[in-house]
Amino acid sequence: MRRAGGRLRNKSQTLRGLIVLLIAAFAFYEFYCVGEVIWYGHHPVTTSAYIESESERLGRVDYRPVPLNRISTSMIQAAVAAEDFDFAKHHGIDWDATYQAFISNVLEGESAPGGSTISQQTVKNLFLSHEKSYFRKGQEIFLTLVMETTWSKGRIIETYLNIAEFGEGIFGVEAAARHYYQKSAALLNPWESAWLAAILTNPKYYEKRGTTPWLAKRISIIMKTVKNYEIRRLNNRLP
Numbered sequence: 001m002r003r004a005g006g007r008l009r010n011k012s013q014t015l016r017g018l019i020v021l022l023i024a025a026f027a028f029y030e031f032y033c034v035g036e037v038i039w040y041g042h043h044p045v046t047t048s049a050y051i052e053s054e055s056e057r058l059g060r061v062d063y064r065p066v067p068l069n070r071i072s073t074s075m076i077q078a079a080v081a082a083e084d085f086d087f088a089k090h091h092g093i094d095w096d097a098t099y100q101a102f103i104s105n106v107l108e109g110e111s112a113p114g115g116s117t118i119s120q121q122t123v124k125n126l127f128l129s130h131e132k133s134y135f136r137k138g139q140e141i142f143l144t145l146v147m148e149t150t151w152s153k154g155r156i157i158e159t160y161l162n163i164a165e166f167g168e169g170i171f172g173v174e175a176a177a178r179h180y181y182q183k184s185a186a187l188l189n190p191w192e193s194a195w196l197a198a199i200l201t202n203p204k205y206y207e208k209r210g211t212t213p214w215l216a217k218r219i220s221i222i223m224k225t226v227k228n229y230e231i232r233r234l235n236n237r238l239p
Contacts, residue, residue: 033139034146036127040159041151048126048163051171064174068158071173072188073235074226076157078197079164080234081225082218084118087157088237092119092148093141120144122160154238161185164200167207194222 045065047055055061068076080087086094094117116124123143128136147156166176176196177185188196198218199206206215226232 033127033143037123037143037146038150040126041147041155045126045159045162048171049128050125050130050165051163053129054165054169054171058169061169061171062175062179063163063171064178065162065172066174066185068154068238071158071161071185072193074190075161075173075185075188075193075196076238077226077231077234078190078193078222079157079161079200080118081222081229081231082194082197083121083200085225085229085231087118088153088234090117090119092117092144098141116140117144118160119148119156122156122163123147125163125165126159152238157238166196166199166203168204170203170207190223190226191219194219194226197222 047063051061051063084090084094120140124130124140127143128140162172162174164173165171166173167179170176170179173185173188173196177183177188177192180196181188181192195211195215198215201218206212211219
């Protein structure tokens with residue numbers, strides 16, 4: 001009995017040791033991720049986790065990062081109108097949309113989008129994988145809050161537009177503008193900007209299919225949103 005009790009104690013101690021080790025490893029990893037978020041708030045973004053994975057899959061990608069002042073105002077406004085109307089106001093998370101997605105996905109068993117803001121999409125593309133899991137979503141929310149605390153809104157939208165996917169191997173608005181319109185991102189007009197913002201929902205599909213009736217309707221909505229609402233004054237609120 002003593003030997004059995006000793007073995008049980010040893011197993012219990014080993015298990016506790018493993019749990020402590022896993023917690024320590026997780027804490028170190030999260031600390032490292034927080035450090036990366038803070039670092040990139042003040043240093044050039046030369047690639048992203050998603051760009052790296054696509055580059056490995058395709059062999060090459062077209063990625064041409066540019067500063068915010070070399071992206072047309074109409075493109076910035078169109079992206080916000082299409083992806084995150086309250087971008088300039090919120091603190092990174094649309095909690096209502098996140099809650100509704102959780103209710104639909106978990107409690108009702110239905111598939112629903114996660115209500116990701118531009119800030120969340122930036123974190124996901126820059127640092128994380130695109131796998132769908134609650135752990136990954138939790139990381140995304142946590143790192144988004146860190147980003148919103150340490151980055152300016154201007155830095156976030158600049159990074160978002162530079163690493164967003166606009167087609168097969170096409171990353172960033174500069175590469176997209178040159179691929180679709182043979183011009184720089186600084187020269188995009190309102191319609192071109194709305195088209196690029198509209199295809200963000202499924203860029204690889206629309207690169208091949210072009211302007212479908214659904215996409216044309218979405219472009220119209222984006223342009224009306226920019227024209228009729230305070231997104232027109234967005235640039236004045238981007239530090």
